[in-house]
Amino acid sequence: MWILLAICSAASLGLANIAHKRLLDNYLDGVGVLGAGSILTRLTCGIIVLAAVGWPTAAPAQSVVFGLLSGVSLGAGLALLFLGLKLGEASRAVAISQTNPILVALLALLILGEQVGPTQWAAIALVVCGAALVSIEGFQRGLFRLTPGLTALIASSVTMGLSFFLVKLVLDDLSPWEVFGLQELGMVPVFAVFGQPSNWRRLWRGLRSGPALATFLIGEGLLPQLAILLFVWSFAFGPVSLASAILATRPLFVFVVGTLLSWRSLGLLQESMGPSALTAKFVAIAMIVGGTVLLAVA
Numbered sequence: 001m002w003i004l005l006a007i008c009s010a011a012s013l014g015l016a017n018i019a020h021k022r023l024l025d026n027y028l029d030g031v032g033v034l035g036a037g038s039i040l041t042r043l044t045c046g047i048i049v050l051a052a053v054g055w056p057t058a059a060p061a062q063s064v065v066f067g068l069l070s071g072v073s074l075g076a077g078l079a080l081l082f083l084g085l086k087l088g089e090a091s092r093a094v095a096i097s098q099t100n101p102i103l104v105a106l107l108a109l110l111i112l113g114e115q116v117g118p119t120q121w122a123a124i125a126l127v128v129c130g131a132a133l134v135s136i137e138g139f140q141r142g143l144f145r146l147t148p149g150l151t152a153l154i155a156s157s158v159t160m161g162l163s164f165f166l167v168k169l170v171l172d173d174l175s176p177w178e179v180f181g182l183q184e185l186g187m188v189p190v191f192a193v194f195g196q197p198s199n200w201r202r203l204w205r206g207l208r209s210g211p212a213l214a215t216f217l218i219g220e221g222l223l224p225q226l227a228i229l230l231f232v233w234s235f236a237f238g239p240v241s242l243a244s245a246i247l248a249t250r251p252l253f254v255f256v257v258g259t260l261l262s263w264r265s266l267g268l269l270q271e272s273m274g275p276s277a278l279t280a281k282f283v284a285i286a287m288i289v290g291g292t293v294l295l296a297v298a
Helices: 002-027 031-053 061-087 090-097 101-112 118-134 150-170 176-194 197-206 210-219 223-237 240-247 250-262 275-297
Strands: none
Touching: 002 031, 002 061, 002 210, 002 223, 002 240, 002 250, 031 061, 031 176, 031 197, 031 223, 061 150, 061 176, 101 118, 101 150, 101 240, 118 240, 118 275, 150 176, 150 223, 150 240, 176 223, 210 223, 223 240, 250 275
């Protein structure tokens, strides 16, 4: 069950990242404008969820704080990912930001006492290496040429990994719905740095067309929240060290959908379609799928 939930979460967030890339390239003037929009979606979702399930007054205060901090960490990771999406191709940016399962597995092993065997380590390594391979532009003179924004994307990977660990840490005291609501509220202060009046004005101008508004509502108002809820539930049912590795399959979905949308007949994205880049990405897909299957049967 937890594997299916994690795969669905990866697919949902991958589609959301495609929508984010399209928003940044075509409708919204900068990362700050998308960040301002995220204030609305996160605050609305957090209030609705916690109003429905209630504030976790019976839970230890430390768990509530860690739940909120998991949202702060996740918000920082997503904001840094927005920057990476603005600077480079969607498939590569997402791939670099998904190299966090090693950190999550180490924290789970050292602090939570989760058991990670040699086969599972090998599977995690396959997924992470495959995700990293998606990020390269191809084989040129025997070297890998990385995309811009590498520092921001590596920081995104670390902060997201920390968020995943904190979620698992508090699930003994909080329900998945409570954790989800706290995470949504925890992200609001992070995105609040983008709340300048100029960004609100540009957001209003950018979303006045029907396609722009639909892309925003689906890509920022629906899919990310669905993805977060699904991975919280996957962590509740399974080990976070392995579930986070399944989440790292997100570049697979971004690559497949991004490539389809980049065909000349559609032209909705501008992903690299050259033989070298496609070869590297197909090898990466084989590694990601192989690692995921290995985790499922291990």
